[in-house]
Amino acid sequence: xxxxxxxxxxxxxMALIEIxxxxxxxxxxxxxxxxxxxxxxxxxxxxLKKSGLLHSSPGISATYLLKPSNEISLYDIYKAVxxxxxxxxxxxNPNPDCIVGRxxxxxxxHEFNKAQLTMEAELKHIYLSEVIQEIKEREKKL
Amino acid sequence: xxxxxxxxxxxxxMALIEIxxxxxxxxxxxxxxxxxxxxxxxxxxxxLKKSGLLHSSPGISATYLLKPSNEISLYDIYKAVxxxxxxxxxxxNPNPDCIVGRxxxxxxxHEFNKAQLTMEAELKHIYLSEVIQEIKEREKKL
DNA sequence: TTCTTTGTAACAAGAAAAGTTACATTAAGA
DNA sequence: TCTTAATGTAACTTTTCTTGTTACAAAGAA
Numbered sequence: 001x002x003x004x005x006x007x008x009x010x011x012x013x014m015a016l017i018e019i020x021x022x023x024x025x026x027x028x029x030x031x032x033x034x035x036x037x038x039x040x041x042x043x044x045x046x047x048l049k050k051s052g053l054l055h056s057s058p059g060i061s062a063t064y065l066l067k068p069s070n071e072i073s074l075y076d077i078y079k080a081v082x083x084x085x086x087x088x089x090x091x092x093n094p095n096p097d098c099i100v101g102r103x104x105x106x107x108x109x110h111e112f113n114k115a116q117l118t119m120e121a122e123l124k125h126i127y128l129s130e131v132i133q134e135i136k137e138r139e140k141k142l
Numbered sequence: 143x144x145x146x147x148x149x150x151x152x153x154x155x156m157a158l159i160e161i162x163x164x165x166x167x168x169x170x171x172x173x174x175x176x177x178x179x180x181x182x183x184x185x186x187x188x189x190l191k192k193s194g195l196l197h198s199s200p201g202i203s204a205t206y207l208l209k210p211s212n213e214i215s216l217y218d219i220y221k222a223v224x225x226x227x228x229x230x231x232x233x234x235n236p237n238p239d240c241i242v243g244r245x246x247x248x249x250x251x252h253e254f255n256k257a258q259l260t261m262e263a264e265l266k267h268i269y270l271s272e273v274i275q276e277i278k279e280r281e282k283k284l
Numbered sequence: 285t286t287c288t289t290t291g292t293a294a295c296a297a298g299a300a301a302a303g304t305t306a307c308a309t310t311a312a313g314a
Numbered sequence: 315t316c317t318t319a320a321t322g323t324a325a326c327t328t329t330t331c332t333t334g335t336t337a338c339a340a341a342g343a344a
Contacts, residue, residue, distance in 0.1 A: 004143045004332060005233040008250050012233070016242045026289065033240040034233060037334050042291065058290040059341035074253065082143050087229065087261075091147040091154070091176060098175040100158045102284075103277040108150050110276070111216065111268050119229075119261035126253050134252070135245040142244070144331090146301060168320065179303050184322065200321040201310035289342080296335070303328070310321075 006081040007074070009034055010044050014077065015132050017054065018069050024061040044081060051080035070129035078123055087119070088112035143231075148223040149216075151176055152186050156219065157274050159196065160211050166203040186223060193222035212271035220265055229261065230254035 012034050017025065027045065031038040045063070048054045053072060056063040065072065090108050095101035154176050159167065169187065173180040187205070190196045195214060198205040207214065232250050237243035 005231045006143070006332090007230060008232040008246070008254075011250060012236065012242060012246050015246065016240075019242060028289085033237045033243045035235045035237055035243070036233070038290095039292085039335070040333065043333095046291070056290070057341080059288075060343075061289060074257075085143055087143065087145055088149060089144045089147045090150040091178070093177045094154065095175045095177055098158075099281055100154060100161060100277060101175045101177070103280045104150070104154050104157065106280060107273055107276040108153060111273065112150075114268070115216075115261050115264040118264040119257050122257040122260040126256070131249055131253065134249045135242060138245045138248060139241055148301085170320085180321095181304070181323085182302065185302095188322070198321070199310080201319075202312075203320060285344100287342105287344085289340100291340080292338090294335100294337085296333100298333075299331090301328100301330080303326105305326080306324090308322085308324100310319100312317100312319085314315100314317080 004082070006044060007078050009036070009040070010048060010077050010081045011074065011128070011131060013041060013045060014048070014054065014065065014069075014072070014128055015135060017063055018065055018128070018132055019135075021064065025063065026061045047081050048077070051076070053077065053080055065128075068129070069132060070127050072128040073124050074126040074128070074131075075120055075123035077128070078120070086112070087116045143229075145224065145229070148186055148189075149220050151178070151182070152190060152219050152223045153216065153270070153273060155183060155187060156190070156196065156207065156211075156214070156270055157277060159205055160207055160270070160274055161277075163206065167205065168203045189223050190219070193218070195219065195222055210271070211274060212269050214270040215266050216268045216270070216273070217262055217265035219270070220262070228254070229258050 013030055016030055016033055027038045027041045031041045034041065045054065045056060049056060052066055053076060054063060054065050090105050090112070094104055155172055158172055158175055169180045169183045173183045176183065187196065187198060191198060194208055195218060196205060196207050232247050232254070236246055
């Protein structure tokens with residue numbers, strides 16, 4: 001179960017950009033907030049850019065979201081950074097001479113897919129704006 | 143971002159045991175069907191055993207399920223082999239001097255949890271008996 | 285032109301999963 | 315009781331994937 005932090009870092013990046021909408025922030029600044037290397041940030045921003053979620057241009061620190069935050073779901077961000085990767089891994093090369101071996105992959109693929117789709121459906125209902133709102137509300141309570 | 147193949151191997155093991163209920167099968171036999179090492183099989187069987195899903199005893203090849211297959215869900219198997227591992231990983235040590243940094247973990251933990259719970263709820267509805275049924279149905283079509 | 289920043293490639297380090305070896309323990313049967 | 319065959323586990327290696335790092339080209343602003 002190797003789980004990447006790309007999604008959480010990507011959400012962090014997007015939230016930070018939106019909250020600092022007035023200021024120009026650099027990948028170095030974001031990296032300091034996330035606590036990682038600037039290249040890790042640029043790499044993820046590059047994926048977000050390819051998915052049309054944000055804009056940036058070389059040489060100049062001018063990054064902004066391409067859609068209002070209440071139109072960007074965690075699913076959008078998730079797909080941007082994880083692509084069509086399947087959550088559930090299925091073992092390779094089961095024995096084709098066995099009834100289970102030659103059918104298990106297709107069957108599990110079908111079942112696992114159902115589970116993944118419900119999870120993705122849930123992510124579609126969670127918007128970046130809500131995440132930002134929750135960040136601000138938690139901040140008040142601190 | 144993937145769940146290990148432990149779940150798929152575990153389901154394979156359970157289905158194989160149930161389908162071969164009349165015969166005694168060894169971890170070596172199962173390993174040949176899964177296409178892996180017998181120790182990998184025993185390791186996973188040990189976890190299934192600890193969760194009360196199957197019985198086995200040292201020295202003797204006498205393995206069987208402890209519940210009818212229509213009372214064992216993929217969720218049961220999933221929890222047995224993956225425990226309480228979270229699907230979505232959140233980056234560690236974000237900067238506490240930043241409003242996003244000091245709140246992102248709590249917020250994402252909350253949101254990701256919702257997504258994980260829906261996924262798990264779906265797994266609860268998929269029973270080992272269905273998986274076995276699908277294996278048999280696919281077999282007819284081959 | 286100089287400085288700063290982005291965009292990427294290439295590689296290193298780290299962590300987790302899977303595979304392997306080894307061996308103690310247990311049971312069955314000769 | 316001795317032999318054989320199986321499980322249960324520990325320890326170690328290999329592999330794979332993610333994350334971190336270095337390096338540098340390209341772009342823009344002053």
